[in-house]
Amino acid sequence: MRFLRQTLTIAAKDLRSEIRTKESLNAAISFAIVILVLFSFAVDPSSEQIKEMSGGLLWLVFAFAGALILNRSFARELSNDCLDALVSSPIPGSALFLGKAVANFVLLMVVEFVSMPIFGILYNMDWMRQPLWLAAVLVMATWGITVIGTMFSALTVNLRMRELMLPTLIYPMMIPALMAAMRLTTLLINGEGIPADDWIWVRLIVGFDIIFTSLAVTLVEVVLVG
Amino acid sequence: MRFLRQTLTIAAKDLRSEIRTKESLNAAISFAIVILVLFSFAVDPSSEQIKEMSGGLLWLVFAFAGALILNRSFARELSNDCLDALVSSPIPGSALFLGKAVANFVLLMVVEFVSMPIFGILYNMDWMRQPLWLAAVLVMATWGITVIGTMFSALTVNLRMRELMLPTLIYPMMIPALMAAMRLTTLLINGEGIPADDWIWVRLIVGFDIIFTSLAVTLVEVVLVG
């Protein structure tokens, strides 16, 4: 109970500061649109092949734009040494981590819900064929990305070259979740169900979420206390 | 003469710190490889179509990985208030800008020369069919990207949300140079010359370089002095 309240206190704080300024949200959404436009130069959006790439492109966009939000997660605690204030307070590291992860998750979902229709329009794609399944995939993969991103944000928070290190470290780690999400999203956008062969991807995502969430929750206290 | 010496002093300083730590270089190169891997999930690399995207993919990689280096450019002056020390010194803003641009240009070229062969191997592409032309395009487009990136790095250096703002600002600005480079590189990688129709791209790049370099050199002093 207490743990849950602490988690929510942190999540509420992060969301409140973000809503106050809307800085990372605006930046992430406009970055997402910029990338969509850039991609449309690189690949021909009117070709037939684009259908097979749709999931891939979409998740690339989410990954790149999402990194902006994840990057800020612990970094926003730095400017006034707020991290020290929180770590020395009675809140346990795991509640701090989960609170931030929840806030990031919400923000990422907002970015995704805004960019999906834009993607649909720009690339002439109907993504409402399997809404429930698609939502499930979005939630699971986004949580996976969030956990990795939040954990690595904590890991790199005191680094000299945070902005440099973070993208190089997180994307390779996220790949299992991203790969699965790309494959499943392509299937679902094209209106097919998930064939037996591709269930491995669902299992991969679920396993990823469970394993990395538990790892992160166990290790975050060690990371935060020097 | 004096101006040239000052420019080189700054460029040498930036390159020296970079060679000392190799941080942004390492990060940018491995980020480039990470993006190549990510793209391979999104687009089917064994398909025939990949040939038509090659230039596009390559320059997306350069743009994303390059942003890491450009991002650091003025940011590295922040940690100890070095920017104040330089701006209040007798070095004119334009020499400061050009020095940094030259250093960034060198670093970006290194990233490009390392990632081209890797791209070639991974995507099974032969990029040595028109080496001279390709080199010319690389140099011109890279300079364009560098100028935009360095200038915006200066503009955003004092912003609270530097890491957030920079990517959202620079990519849209770079689009002319990127588009031209994508198109020309695709042509050259596929071994064709540049058909008359496509000369417009060359002119676009050259114009881009000239206009933005002069704009940046004129305006940078205003940007640096509050």
Added chain:
Amino acid sequence: MSAVSVEGIWKFYGDYPALREIDFVVEQGQCLALLGRNGAGKTTMLRMLAGLLRPQRGVIRLFGRDSRHADTRGSFGVLGHGIGVYDELSAMENLRLFAEVYSVADPERAAQDWLKRTQLDHVADALVREFSRGMRQRLAVARAFLHSPQLLLLDEPFTALDDRAIALLQSLLKDAVARGATVIMSTHQLREAMELATHVALLARGRLKFHGPRPVEMLEDPTWLYRTYGEG
């Protein structure tokens, strides 16, 4: 039960010992000034007391408990170099947040109370981002004192403050000591510290060179301690 007991602490950065074999005890109600030259290890010591760093060897006990124990962490307040409040939130929101974090019984009341005591009640709803340095520092003080901590850990609290802000902080510290709280603060501004300190500890290159009640000589000549026990 002592407020703070430190036994045989060693702290290494890599192989370099920033603190070596530190032992001391601070009783409740004492005000200890932690002195030492640049790099002596004051910040390291305070961060360790606050549970932000772990010693490689030795034991730290606050009120008889481990310093990372959740109850312990609720019983002290920290004021470091940074102000530890959020720029994007208002003064009120910041204090309410920390009141919740510290499970203060009535967050709203506690926050309002401390805004008043630090003379920030007229800007309670303004964002911290717009505050001047002095206002920010006062809010930071409110944040650290909010949950009536039994122990205050302050790292160079007087730095860059003007006379008025220093006077406010000193009076709050005096109140805290009067109600029985313990204070440990590091500082280079000896004169300001000597007004409060009942005890003094001197670190030199990671070793504790002196610890005891404030020598009377220091009232006249604050650097007396350095000359007598330090490296000259």
Added chain:
Amino acid sequence: MSAVSVEGIWKFYGDYPALREIDFVVEQGQCLALLGRNGAGKTTMLRMLAGLLRPQRGVIRLFGRDSRHADTRGSFGVLGHGIGVYDELSAMENLRLFAEVYSVADPERAAQDWLKRTQLDHVADALVREFSRGMRQRLAVARAFLHSPQLLLLDEPFTALDDRAIALLQSLLKDAVARGATVIMSTHQLREAMELATHVALLARGRLKFHGPRPVEMLEDPTWLYRTYGEG
């Protein structure tokens, strides 16, 4: 010719006037202590003198020239809150760089000379990243003094320094004044400043409340000025 002349300066942050109608003149060889409470505008004033900020109204002249003129910029040295040297370069490389930037005749010699004077010659080739706070600050002083500036602009130079580092800085400043250089420094540590200051200026909420030779009363009681001309 005066070292610094400031005429009718106004500086706004948005609508808020951080400095209003400031006029003063500092003659060569004077040492001016710029005093004022938190947020009074000291940093803003010093940054403006250093050419890092432009005033919205009014004129600043250093040695009769505009403060952004290349020759002017070569004639002063700045020491702000940050140390202004690069962590990834060695002490020697840093000084050589700034010697080149300031077109000092013999960069190598000047750098070595100042490393010696700040007692850093034995770590000349170590990266600044590994320096302790005291060492960094000394290097920053070397950087600011390297080109024998005619005018020194120092923003809270004594902050967070120990007694030894303060003594070094004071002696270097005395040397500089002795060879005819002008010094303007802001500080809250009045006692340290009064050892050097020949003149005093007091800012209060962006207005210049007092400017003149150091009142004798301040030697005894440094806060005399605040009480007499400030807001109590």
Added chain:
Amino acid sequence: MREKILYGVGLIAGLYLVRNLYQILLVLPDEVDQGAIYRILLFHVPAWITCFTAYFLAGAASVMYLIKKNLNYDTFCVAAVEVGLAFTLIGLATGSIWARIIWGIWWTWDARLTWALITCIIYSGYLMLRHAVDDPTARAKNSAVLCIFSYASVIITYKSIDWWRTQHPGAVLSIRTGGGRMDPAMESILFQNAVALLMLAAVMVAVRMRQEETQREVESLRRYAHAAA
């Protein structure tokens, strides 16, 4: 003493390798389908075995570091990752050469190959992270956590042939298939080669640990010097 043992083991590993090479190049016959090039398998697989072992030990050492906070575990961890990375590169190179000859291309994006590359990137990231932290204690702590996370990629690389249909051949070693996919004589020499490479790796790790320790000492001496300044 430690030095002598090291050189001794190194020498034995070297001699063992030369002997294996002799066997491979001159004694074993060509393979039916692939001809002479199949011999690269006898280095390809041992290289991967060595690199996986190194990463596993690095992960274990990381866990130990987080429990014991003893910097020697950290020292072992870097050494193991660096050596592991060297063998990853050997594995990638031998694989690529083989692919060039058998498939006609250097690279294809199947699951095994891709994950091998990702593993390589992830562990280079580990070295980069170490580079970016100055305080040796914080460096050890953060990189230990990263090392634990990284091990996931090794597991996926290893299992990828089971999870996905790959162009890369499936399991051939009898410990995974239950036997029958590979000639016992070849398999025996493969394992002998693996032993030789593992010995070599052990020596390299020991040497790297040596250097790392010296560097740590130098670093602390420098700090002493600076503290006196």
